[in-house]
Amino acid sequence: MLALLLVAASLLPLPSGLIDKAFHGRSGAYVQIDVQTGARYESDARASAVKVAPCSTFKIWNSAIGLQLGLVASPDAPFWKWDGVKRDVAPGWNQDQTLRSAFAVSCVPAYQALARQIGKVRMQEWLDRLGYGDRDISSGVDVFWLPAPNRKTILLSAVEQAELTARLARGDVPFSTRTQAELKEVMKVQSTAKGTLYGKTGTGTDRGTRIGWFVGYVVSGGKTNAFACRLEGDGVMGTDARKAVESILAGQGLL
Template sequence: MRTYKAEGVFMKALSILLIPALFLGCTSPSPKEAPAAAVKAAPAEPYPDKAVCFLLIDAQTGQIQKSVNEENCQVQRPACSTFKVPLAVMGFDSGILKNESTKFKWNGKKHSIAEWNKDQTAASWMKNSTVWYSQMLTGKMGFQKLKTYLRKFDYGNQDISGGIKTAWLTPASFTPEEKGFSLRISGFEQTDFLKKLLYDKLPATKRSQELTKKIMFLEKTPKGYDFSGKTGSGYTDETLKRRIGWFVGTLTTADRQYVFATNYIDTVDVENAEYGSRFAKQLTIDLLKEENLW
Protein backbone atom coordinates (compact mmCIF):
# COMPACT_ATOMS: atom_id res chain seq x y z
CA MET A 1 0.00 0.00 0.00
CA ARG A 2 1.22 3.48 -0.78
CA THR A 3 1.80 5.33 2.49
CA TYR A 4 3.44 8.67 3.18
CA LYS A 5 4.75 9.77 6.58
CA ALA A 6 5.77 13.35 7.39
CA GLU A 7 9.48 13.65 8.09
CA GLY A 8 10.68 15.78 10.94
CA VAL A 9 8.72 18.21 13.01
CA PHE A 10 5.34 19.19 11.56
CA MET A 11 6.00 22.93 11.32
CA LYS A 12 9.46 22.31 9.86
CA ALA A 13 7.84 20.28 7.07
CA LEU A 14 5.35 23.04 6.47
CA SER A 15 8.05 25.71 6.34
CA ILE A 16 9.86 23.72 3.65
CA LEU A 17 6.70 23.42 1.58
CA LEU A 18 6.03 27.14 1.77
CA ILE A 19 9.29 28.06 0.02
CA PRO A 20 8.21 29.43 -3.38
CA ALA A 21 8.67 26.87 -6.12
CA LEU A 22 9.18 29.38 -8.92
CA PHE A 23 11.46 32.40 -9.23
CA LEU A 24 11.18 34.79 -12.16
CA GLY A 25 14.35 35.84 -13.97
CA CYS A 26 15.80 39.29 -13.29
CA THR A 27 16.24 40.20 -16.94
CA SER A 28 13.94 40.36 -19.94
CA PRO A 29 14.70 40.49 -23.66
CA SER A 30 15.28 43.88 -25.28
CA PRO A 31 12.98 45.04 -28.12
CA LYS A 32 15.65 43.94 -30.59
CA GLU A 33 15.74 40.46 -29.12
CA ALA A 34 11.99 39.85 -29.12
CA PRO A 35 8.83 41.80 -29.92
CA ALA A 36 7.02 43.10 -26.84
CA ALA A 37 4.00 40.96 -27.73
CA ALA A 38 6.13 37.83 -27.43
CA VAL A 39 6.98 38.52 -23.78
CA LYS A 40 4.38 36.64 -21.76
CA ALA A 41 3.47 37.40 -18.18
CA ALA A 42 3.85 34.62 -15.66
CA PRO A 43 0.57 32.87 -14.90
CA ALA A 44 -1.20 34.08 -11.78
CA GLU A 45 -1.04 31.85 -8.71
CA PRO A 46 -4.46 30.14 -8.67
CA TYR A 47 -4.57 29.81 -4.87
CA PRO A 48 -2.81 32.87 -3.43
CA ASP A 49 -1.88 32.81 0.25
CA LYS A 50 -2.69 29.12 0.58
CA ALA A 51 -0.72 25.88 0.43
CA VAL A 52 -3.17 23.60 -1.39
CA CYS A 53 -3.31 19.84 -1.90
CA PHE A 54 -5.82 18.06 -4.14
CA LEU A 55 -5.98 14.43 -5.23
CA LEU A 56 -8.58 12.75 -7.43
CA ILE A 57 -7.84 9.05 -7.79
CA ASP A 58 -9.56 6.35 -9.81
CA ALA A 59 -10.33 3.89 -7.02
CA GLN A 60 -10.38 0.89 -9.36
CA THR A 61 -7.02 1.48 -11.03
CA GLY A 62 -5.28 3.54 -8.37
CA GLN A 63 -4.28 6.09 -11.01
CA ILE A 64 -4.22 9.79 -10.16
CA GLN A 65 -6.67 11.48 -12.53
CA LYS A 66 -5.98 15.00 -11.29
CA SER A 67 -3.73 16.49 -8.66
CA VAL A 68 -2.65 19.86 -7.36
CA ASN A 69 0.67 20.17 -5.51
CA GLU A 70 1.30 16.49 -4.82
CA GLU A 71 4.21 17.44 -2.56
CA ASN A 72 1.70 19.11 -0.20
CA CYS A 73 -0.39 15.94 -0.29
CA GLN A 74 2.49 14.02 1.32
CA VAL A 75 2.52 16.24 4.41
CA GLN A 76 0.63 15.02 7.46
CA ARG A 77 -1.68 17.64 8.93
CA PRO A 78 -4.16 17.46 11.83
CA ALA A 79 -7.05 15.20 10.85
CA CYS A 80 -9.68 17.58 12.30
CA SER A 81 -13.22 16.33 11.67
CA THR A 82 -12.22 14.02 8.83
CA PHE A 83 -11.37 11.70 11.73
CA LYS A 84 -15.12 11.13 12.11
CA VAL A 85 -14.96 8.75 9.12
CA PRO A 86 -12.66 6.12 10.70
CA LEU A 87 -14.25 6.83 14.08
CA ALA A 88 -17.66 5.88 12.66
CA VAL A 89 -16.27 2.56 11.43
CA MET A 90 -14.79 1.95 14.89
CA GLY A 91 -18.05 2.86 16.58
CA PHE A 92 -20.18 0.54 14.44
CA ASP A 93 -17.62 -2.27 14.50
CA SER A 94 -17.25 -2.18 18.28
CA GLY A 95 -21.01 -2.15 18.84
CA ILE A 96 -21.02 1.21 20.65
CA LEU A 97 -23.01 2.52 17.70
CA LYS A 98 -25.80 0.09 16.86
CA ASN A 99 -26.94 1.84 13.68
CA GLU A 100 -27.27 5.30 12.17
CA SER A 101 -30.01 6.14 14.70
CA THR A 102 -27.90 5.54 17.83
CA LYS A 103 -28.53 8.60 20.00
CA PHE A 104 -26.29 10.37 22.50
CA LYS A 105 -27.90 12.90 24.85
CA TRP A 106 -26.77 16.52 24.77
CA ASN A 107 -25.52 17.61 28.21
CA GLY A 108 -26.97 21.11 27.94
CA LYS A 109 -23.64 22.88 27.42
CA LYS A 110 -24.09 25.64 24.85
CA HIS A 111 -21.97 25.61 21.71
CA SER A 112 -21.51 28.31 19.09
CA ILE A 113 -22.86 25.96 16.41
CA ALA A 114 -26.61 25.78 17.01
CA GLU A 115 -27.03 22.30 15.51
CA TRP A 116 -24.83 20.87 18.29
CA ASN A 117 -27.17 22.08 21.06
CA LYS A 118 -29.47 19.07 21.01
CA ASP A 119 -29.38 15.28 21.11
CA GLN A 120 -27.54 13.69 18.20
CA THR A 121 -27.82 10.43 16.28
CA ALA A 122 -24.90 8.88 14.43
CA ALA A 123 -26.35 10.28 11.20
CA SER A 124 -26.76 13.83 12.54
CA TRP A 125 -23.31 13.63 14.17
CA MET A 126 -21.73 13.10 10.77
CA LYS A 127 -23.94 15.66 9.05
CA ASN A 128 -23.45 18.39 11.69
CA SER A 129 -19.84 17.43 12.48
CA THR A 130 -20.69 17.45 16.19
CA VAL A 131 -17.48 17.41 18.22
CA TRP A 132 -19.04 16.42 21.56
CA TYR A 133 -20.55 13.27 20.02
CA SER A 134 -17.08 12.24 18.81
CA GLN A 135 -15.70 12.85 22.29
CA MET A 136 -18.40 10.74 23.93
CA LEU A 137 -17.67 7.97 21.45
CA THR A 138 -13.90 7.99 21.98
CA GLY A 139 -14.48 8.18 25.74
CA LYS A 140 -16.65 5.06 25.64
CA MET A 141 -14.09 3.34 23.43
CA GLY A 142 -11.09 4.06 25.61
CA PHE A 143 -7.44 4.72 24.79
CA GLN A 144 -6.29 1.18 24.09
CA LYS A 145 -9.14 0.21 21.77
CA LEU A 146 -8.84 3.49 19.89
CA LYS A 147 -5.09 2.99 19.50
CA THR A 148 -5.61 -0.58 18.29
CA TYR A 149 -8.09 0.48 15.62
CA LEU A 150 -5.78 3.24 14.37
CA ARG A 151 -2.97 0.71 14.02
CA LYS A 152 -5.20 -1.83 12.25
CA PHE A 153 -6.52 0.85 9.88
CA ASP A 154 -2.98 2.23 9.33
CA TYR A 155 -4.55 5.65 9.77
CA GLY A 156 -2.11 8.56 9.51
CA ASN A 157 0.54 8.74 12.19
CA GLN A 158 -1.70 6.83 14.68
CA ASP A 159 -0.67 9.27 17.43
CA ILE A 160 -3.33 9.94 20.07
CA SER A 161 -0.94 11.30 22.67
CA GLY A 162 -2.91 14.55 22.45
CA GLY A 163 -5.75 12.88 24.34
CA ILE A 164 -8.54 10.50 23.36
CA LYS A 165 -11.00 13.39 23.25
CA THR A 166 -8.76 15.95 21.55
CA ALA A 167 -5.96 14.26 19.56
CA TRP A 168 -7.50 15.10 16.17
CA LEU A 169 -8.41 18.68 17.09
CA THR A 170 -6.49 21.95 16.78
CA PRO A 171 -6.39 25.20 18.82
CA ALA A 172 -9.81 26.65 19.78
CA SER A 173 -11.19 23.12 19.99
CA PHE A 174 -9.73 22.19 23.37
CA THR A 175 -8.83 23.69 26.73
CA PRO A 176 -5.27 24.81 27.65
CA GLU A 177 -4.61 21.73 29.78
CA GLU A 178 -5.37 19.45 26.84
CA LYS A 179 -2.75 18.78 24.18
CA GLY A 180 -4.60 18.00 20.95
CA PHE A 181 -2.91 18.42 17.59
CA SER A 182 -1.26 14.95 17.59
CA LEU A 183 -3.30 12.80 15.15
CA ARG A 184 -2.17 13.77 11.67
CA ILE A 185 -2.73 12.39 8.19
CA SER A 186 -1.68 13.29 4.65
CA GLY A 187 -3.79 13.63 1.53
CA PHE A 188 -2.34 10.42 0.09
CA GLU A 189 -3.08 8.57 3.34
CA GLN A 190 -6.65 9.90 3.29
CA THR A 191 -7.23 8.47 -0.19
CA ASP A 192 -5.58 5.16 0.74
CA PHE A 193 -7.96 4.84 3.68
CA LEU A 194 -11.00 5.83 1.59
CA LYS A 195 -10.19 3.22 -1.08
CA LYS A 196 -10.22 0.50 1.56
CA LEU A 197 -13.49 1.81 2.99
CA LEU A 198 -15.07 2.09 -0.45
CA TYR A 199 -14.46 -1.61 -1.15
CA ASP A 200 -15.07 -2.84 2.43
CA LYS A 201 -11.39 -3.75 2.79
CA LEU A 202 -10.81 -2.33 6.25
CA PRO A 203 -10.20 -4.83 9.09
CA ALA A 204 -13.74 -4.32 10.39
CA THR A 205 -17.13 -5.83 9.67
CA LYS A 206 -18.67 -5.15 6.28
CA ARG A 207 -21.77 -3.81 8.04
CA SER A 208 -19.73 -1.22 9.94
CA GLN A 209 -18.19 0.02 6.69
CA GLU A 210 -21.53 0.09 4.86
CA LEU A 211 -23.16 2.07 7.69
CA THR A 212 -20.28 4.55 7.65
CA LYS A 213 -20.66 5.07 3.92
CA LYS A 214 -24.40 5.51 4.41
CA ILE A 215 -24.01 8.41 6.86
CA MET A 216 -21.25 9.98 4.72
CA PHE A 217 -23.58 10.41 1.73
CA LEU A 218 -24.12 14.06 0.90
CA GLU A 219 -26.09 14.42 -2.34
CA LYS A 220 -26.58 13.55 -5.97
CA THR A 221 -24.49 15.81 -8.18
CA PRO A 222 -26.07 17.72 -11.10
CA LYS A 223 -24.98 14.80 -13.31
CA GLY A 224 -26.69 12.32 -10.98
CA TYR A 225 -23.49 10.91 -9.43
CA ASP A 226 -23.31 9.79 -5.79
CA PHE A 227 -21.26 12.28 -3.80
CA SER A 228 -20.09 11.45 -0.27
CA GLY A 229 -17.60 13.12 2.00
CA LYS A 230 -16.52 14.73 5.23
CA THR A 231 -15.20 18.20 5.92
CA GLY A 232 -12.68 19.25 8.55
CA SER A 233 -11.66 22.65 9.90
CA GLY A 234 -8.97 23.81 12.28
CA TYR A 235 -6.03 26.16 12.76
CA THR A 236 -2.28 25.87 12.59
CA ASP A 237 -1.74 28.56 15.24
CA GLU A 238 -3.15 29.56 18.60
CA THR A 239 -4.09 33.04 17.37
CA LEU A 240 -6.65 31.37 15.04
CA LYS A 241 -5.52 33.37 12.03
CA ARG A 242 -4.22 30.52 9.89
CA ARG A 243 -6.77 27.92 8.93
CA ILE A 244 -6.66 24.26 8.01
CA GLY A 245 -9.36 23.10 5.63
CA TRP A 246 -10.15 19.50 4.67
CA PHE A 247 -12.67 17.81 2.43
CA VAL A 248 -12.34 14.10 1.68
CA GLY A 249 -14.69 11.58 0.16
CA THR A 250 -15.88 9.52 -2.81
CA LEU A 251 -17.63 10.09 -6.12
CA THR A 252 -19.41 7.29 -7.97
CA THR A 253 -20.42 7.64 -11.63
CA ALA A 254 -22.20 5.12 -13.86
CA ASP A 255 -18.95 3.26 -14.54
CA ARG A 256 -16.26 4.71 -12.27
CA GLN A 257 -15.54 5.23 -8.60
CA TYR A 258 -13.21 7.93 -7.36
CA VAL A 259 -11.71 8.92 -4.03
CA PHE A 260 -10.55 12.46 -3.38
CA ALA A 261 -8.77 14.51 -0.74
CA THR A 262 -8.52 18.29 -0.60
CA ASN A 263 -6.51 20.14 2.01
CA TYR A 264 -5.03 23.58 2.46
CA ILE A 265 -3.46 25.84 5.07
CA ASP A 266 -3.28 29.61 5.06
CA THR A 267 0.23 30.94 4.50
CA VAL A 268 -0.67 34.45 5.69
CA ASP A 269 -2.82 35.62 8.59
CA VAL A 270 -6.55 35.79 7.86
CA GLU A 271 -8.92 37.79 10.05
CA ASN A 272 -12.48 36.66 10.84
CA ALA A 273 -12.62 34.19 7.96
CA GLU A 274 -15.17 31.42 7.47
CA TYR A 275 -14.30 27.85 8.41
CA GLY A 276 -11.52 26.38 6.29
CA SER A 277 -13.62 23.39 5.26
CA ARG A 278 -15.96 25.59 3.22
CA PHE A 279 -13.20 26.68 0.87
CA ALA A 280 -11.88 23.10 0.68
CA LYS A 281 -15.29 21.74 -0.32
CA GLN A 282 -15.91 24.44 -2.93
CA LEU A 283 -12.43 23.96 -4.35
CA THR A 284 -13.16 20.23 -4.69
CA ILE A 285 -16.37 20.91 -6.60
CA ASP A 286 -14.62 23.43 -8.88
CA LEU A 287 -11.88 20.92 -9.73
CA LEU A 288 -14.42 18.15 -10.34
CA LYS A 289 -16.16 20.47 -12.80
CA GLU A 290 -12.86 20.81 -14.68
CA GLU A 291 -12.88 17.03 -15.08
CA ASN A 292 -16.52 17.04 -16.25
CA LEU A 293 -17.47 15.12 -13.09
CA TRP A 294 -19.93 17.59 -11.58
Protein backbone atom coordinates in the same frame (compact mmCIF):
# COMPACT_ATOMS: atom_id res chain seq x y z
CA MET B 1 11.24 3.10 -21.69
CA LEU B 2 8.88 0.51 -20.18
CA ALA B 3 9.35 2.03 -16.72
CA LEU B 4 8.49 5.47 -18.08
CA LEU B 5 5.35 4.13 -19.71
CA LEU B 6 4.27 2.49 -16.46
CA VAL B 7 4.76 5.73 -14.55
CA ALA B 8 2.79 7.64 -17.16
CA ALA B 9 -0.01 5.07 -17.04
CA SER B 10 -0.35 5.60 -13.28
CA LEU B 11 -1.14 9.30 -13.69
CA LEU B 12 -4.72 10.53 -13.60
CA PRO B 13 -5.10 13.48 -15.99
CA LEU B 14 -7.25 16.45 -14.97
CA PRO B 15 -8.32 19.30 -17.28
CA SER B 16 -5.86 22.19 -17.35
CA GLY B 17 -6.60 25.04 -14.95
CA LEU B 18 -9.17 23.09 -12.95
CA ILE B 19 -7.28 23.26 -9.64
CA ASP B 20 -6.34 26.93 -9.93
CA LYS B 21 -9.96 27.84 -10.62
CA ALA B 22 -11.21 25.80 -7.67
CA PHE B 23 -8.56 27.00 -5.20
CA HIS B 24 -9.16 30.74 -5.92
CA GLY B 25 -5.52 31.61 -5.25
CA ARG B 26 -5.31 29.74 -1.94
CA SER B 27 -2.51 27.31 -1.21
CA GLY B 28 -3.06 23.66 -0.38
CA ALA B 29 -3.17 20.22 -1.92
CA TYR B 30 -5.57 18.07 -3.91
CA VAL B 31 -5.18 14.33 -4.43
CA GLN B 32 -7.52 12.14 -6.49
CA ILE B 33 -7.29 8.37 -6.91
CA ASP B 34 -9.13 6.19 -9.42
CA VAL B 35 -10.24 3.40 -7.08
CA GLN B 36 -10.40 0.80 -9.86
CA THR B 37 -7.04 1.41 -11.53
CA GLY B 38 -5.02 3.12 -8.81
CA ALA B 39 -4.17 6.00 -11.15
CA ARG B 40 -3.76 9.22 -9.22
CA TYR B 41 -3.43 12.97 -9.50
CA GLU B 42 -1.58 15.26 -7.10
CA SER B 43 -1.81 19.02 -7.53
CA ASP B 44 1.49 19.52 -5.68
CA ALA B 45 3.52 16.49 -4.62
CA ARG B 46 5.30 18.34 -1.83
CA ALA B 47 2.14 19.87 -0.37
CA SER B 48 0.30 16.56 -0.70
CA ALA B 49 2.89 14.87 1.51
CA VAL B 50 2.74 17.44 4.33
CA LYS B 51 1.29 15.89 7.49
CA VAL B 52 -1.18 17.95 9.52
CA ALA B 53 -4.04 17.33 11.94
CA PRO B 54 -7.09 15.67 10.35
CA CYS B 55 -9.55 17.81 12.33
CA SER B 56 -13.13 16.60 11.93
CA THR B 57 -12.37 14.35 8.97
CA PHE B 58 -11.46 11.82 11.66
CA LYS B 59 -15.20 11.50 12.34
CA ILE B 60 -15.30 9.10 9.38
CA TRP B 61 -13.16 6.59 11.26
CA ASN B 62 -14.50 7.41 14.72
CA SER B 63 -17.95 6.55 13.32
CA ALA B 64 -16.72 3.30 11.77
CA ILE B 65 -15.07 2.12 14.97
CA GLY B 66 -18.15 2.99 17.03
CA LEU B 67 -20.42 1.10 14.62
CA GLN B 68 -18.10 -1.90 14.47
CA LEU B 69 -17.89 -2.19 18.27
CA GLY B 70 -21.66 -1.91 18.67
CA LEU B 71 -21.38 1.36 20.57
CA VAL B 72 -23.57 2.94 17.88
CA ALA B 73 -26.63 0.85 17.05
CA SER B 74 -27.40 2.39 13.67
CA PRO B 75 -27.16 5.71 11.82
CA ASP B 76 -30.55 6.87 13.11
CA ALA B 77 -30.57 5.40 16.63
CA PRO B 78 -30.01 7.70 19.65
CA PHE B 79 -26.30 8.50 19.68
CA TRP B 80 -25.64 11.39 22.06
CA LYS B 81 -27.88 13.11 24.58
CA TRP B 82 -27.23 16.82 24.72
CA ASP B 83 -25.52 17.76 27.99
CA GLY B 84 -27.36 21.06 28.20
CA VAL B 85 -24.25 23.14 27.54
CA LYS B 86 -25.06 25.82 24.97
CA ARG B 87 -22.30 26.05 22.39
CA ASP B 88 -22.58 29.19 20.27
CA VAL B 89 -19.87 27.99 17.87
CA ALA B 90 -22.40 25.57 16.34
CA PRO B 91 -26.08 25.86 17.31
CA GLY B 92 -26.72 22.47 15.66
CA TRP B 93 -24.81 20.85 18.52
CA ASN B 94 -27.32 22.05 21.11
CA GLN B 95 -29.67 19.08 20.80
CA ASP B 96 -29.76 15.30 21.05
CA GLN B 97 -28.00 13.60 18.14
CA THR B 98 -28.17 10.49 16.01
CA LEU B 99 -24.97 9.42 14.29
CA ARG B 100 -26.33 10.80 11.03
CA SER B 101 -27.16 14.21 12.50
CA ALA B 102 -23.94 14.42 14.54
CA PHE B 103 -21.88 13.66 11.42
CA ALA B 104 -23.79 16.22 9.37
CA VAL B 105 -23.27 19.06 11.88
CA SER B 106 -19.80 17.78 12.89
CA CYS B 107 -20.79 17.64 16.57
CA VAL B 108 -17.45 17.57 18.40
CA PRO B 109 -18.75 16.82 21.93
CA ALA B 110 -20.78 13.87 20.64
CA TYR B 111 -17.73 12.36 18.97
CA GLN B 112 -15.55 13.05 21.99
CA ALA B 113 -18.03 11.07 24.07
CA LEU B 114 -17.85 8.21 21.55
CA ALA B 115 -14.04 8.27 21.63
CA ARG B 116 -14.10 7.97 25.43
CA GLN B 117 -16.43 4.97 25.10
CA ILE B 118 -14.06 3.34 22.63
CA GLY B 119 -11.19 3.95 25.05
CA LYS B 120 -7.50 4.45 24.51
CA VAL B 121 -6.56 0.79 24.10
CA ARG B 122 -9.20 -0.06 21.52
CA MET B 123 -8.74 3.23 19.69
CA GLN B 124 -5.02 2.58 19.34
CA GLU B 125 -5.66 -0.96 18.12
CA TRP B 126 -8.03 0.24 15.41
CA LEU B 127 -5.78 3.06 14.22
CA ASP B 128 -2.89 0.61 14.00
CA ARG B 129 -5.04 -1.74 11.92
CA LEU B 130 -6.04 1.11 9.62
CA GLY B 131 -2.52 2.52 9.45
CA TYR B 132 -4.01 5.92 10.25
CA GLY B 133 -1.38 8.63 9.93
CA ASP B 134 1.38 8.55 12.52
CA ARG B 135 -1.02 6.76 14.95
CA ASP B 136 -0.11 9.07 17.82
CA ILE B 137 -3.01 9.51 20.26
CA SER B 138 -0.83 10.45 23.23
CA SER B 139 -2.54 13.83 23.69
CA GLY B 140 -5.75 12.11 24.80
CA VAL B 141 -8.32 9.74 23.35
CA ASP B 142 -10.94 12.49 23.02
CA VAL B 143 -8.75 15.26 21.56
CA PHE B 144 -5.93 13.69 19.50
CA TRP B 145 -7.48 14.70 16.15
CA LEU B 146 -8.29 18.28 17.20
CA PRO B 147 -5.49 20.84 16.81
CA ALA B 148 -4.95 23.34 19.62
CA PRO B 149 -2.01 25.41 20.92
CA ASN B 150 0.60 23.24 22.64
CA ARG B 151 -1.22 20.01 21.74
CA LYS B 152 0.40 17.20 19.73
CA THR B 153 -2.21 15.80 17.37
CA ILE B 154 -2.19 12.75 15.18
CA LEU B 155 -0.81 13.73 11.76
CA LEU B 156 -1.48 12.58 8.22
CA SER B 157 -1.13 13.89 4.68
CA ALA B 158 -3.55 14.49 1.85
CA VAL B 159 -2.11 11.43 0.11
CA GLU B 160 -2.80 9.30 3.17
CA GLN B 161 -6.32 10.70 3.47
CA ALA B 162 -7.10 9.88 -0.17
CA GLU B 163 -5.58 6.41 0.10
CA LEU B 164 -7.72 5.63 3.16
CA THR B 165 -10.94 6.71 1.48
CA ALA B 166 -9.98 4.75 -1.64
CA ARG B 167 -9.63 1.67 0.57
CA LEU B 168 -13.02 2.37 2.12
CA ALA B 169 -14.65 2.79 -1.29
CA ARG B 170 -13.38 -0.59 -2.48
CA GLY B 171 -14.06 -2.40 0.81
CA ASP B 172 -10.42 -2.87 1.76
CA VAL B 173 -10.84 -1.88 5.43
CA PRO B 174 -11.10 -4.02 8.59
CA PHE B 175 -14.81 -3.45 9.16
CA SER B 176 -17.85 -5.63 8.56
CA THR B 177 -19.97 -5.27 5.45
CA ARG B 178 -22.75 -3.79 7.61
CA THR B 179 -20.44 -1.21 9.21
CA GLN B 180 -19.13 -0.13 5.83
CA ALA B 181 -22.63 0.18 4.38
CA GLU B 182 -23.87 2.25 7.34
CA LEU B 183 -20.78 4.45 7.29
CA LYS B 184 -21.18 5.18 3.60
CA GLU B 185 -24.84 6.01 4.21
CA VAL B 186 -23.83 8.57 6.84
CA MET B 187 -21.10 10.01 4.59
CA LYS B 188 -23.46 10.70 1.68
CA VAL B 189 -23.36 14.41 0.90
CA GLN B 190 -25.32 14.82 -2.31
CA SER B 191 -26.48 13.17 -5.51
CA THR B 192 -26.77 14.74 -8.93
CA ALA B 193 -27.73 13.35 -12.32
CA LYS B 194 -24.05 12.58 -12.87
CA GLY B 195 -22.83 11.16 -9.56
CA THR B 196 -23.05 10.70 -5.81
CA LEU B 197 -20.67 12.43 -3.42
CA TYR B 198 -19.53 11.05 -0.05
CA GLY B 199 -17.26 12.88 2.35
CA LYS B 200 -16.47 14.84 5.48
CA THR B 201 -15.17 18.35 6.08
CA GLY B 202 -12.71 19.44 8.76
CA THR B 203 -11.56 22.84 9.99
CA GLY B 204 -8.85 23.95 12.40
CA THR B 205 -5.65 25.86 13.06
CA ASP B 206 -2.64 23.57 13.15
CA ARG B 207 0.66 25.06 14.35
CA GLY B 208 -0.38 28.54 13.32
CA THR B 209 -1.81 27.59 9.93
CA ARG B 210 -5.54 27.69 9.25
CA ILE B 211 -6.64 24.58 7.34
CA GLY B 212 -9.83 23.32 5.74
CA TRP B 213 -10.24 19.66 4.73
CA PHE B 214 -12.71 17.76 2.60
CA VAL B 215 -12.06 14.05 2.05
CA GLY B 216 -14.18 11.28 0.57
CA TYR B 217 -15.08 9.77 -2.78
CA VAL B 218 -17.46 10.17 -5.71
CA VAL B 219 -19.31 7.43 -7.61
CA SER B 220 -20.08 8.40 -11.20
CA GLY B 221 -20.68 6.48 -14.40
CA GLY B 222 -19.89 3.15 -12.77
CA LYS B 223 -16.50 4.40 -11.56
CA THR B 224 -15.29 5.59 -8.16
CA ASN B 225 -12.70 8.26 -7.44
CA ALA B 226 -11.40 8.98 -3.95
CA PHE B 227 -10.07 12.42 -3.07
CA ALA B 228 -8.58 14.61 -0.37
CA CYS B 229 -8.45 18.39 -0.47
CA ARG B 230 -6.66 20.60 2.04
CA LEU B 231 -6.82 24.36 1.71
CA GLU B 232 -4.76 26.81 3.77
CA GLY B 233 -5.18 30.50 4.52
CA ASP B 234 -6.78 33.06 6.80
CA GLY B 235 -10.41 32.24 7.52
CA VAL B 236 -10.45 29.07 5.42
CA MET B 237 -13.05 26.47 6.36
CA GLY B 238 -13.78 22.87 5.52
CA THR B 239 -16.77 24.12 3.56
CA ASP B 240 -14.34 25.99 1.29
CA ALA B 241 -12.49 22.74 0.62
CA ARG B 242 -15.79 21.03 -0.13
CA LYS B 243 -16.71 23.75 -2.65
CA ALA B 244 -13.30 23.35 -4.27
CA VAL B 245 -13.76 19.59 -4.60
CA GLU B 246 -17.26 19.98 -6.02
CA SER B 247 -15.86 22.41 -8.61
CA ILE B 248 -13.04 20.00 -9.53
CA LEU B 249 -15.36 17.00 -9.84
CA ALA B 250 -17.93 18.98 -11.82
CA GLY B 251 -15.16 20.08 -14.17
CA GLN B 252 -14.45 16.41 -14.86
CA GLY B 253 -18.11 15.62 -15.43
CA LEU B 254 -18.23 13.44 -12.32
CA LEU B 255 -20.76 15.53 -10.37
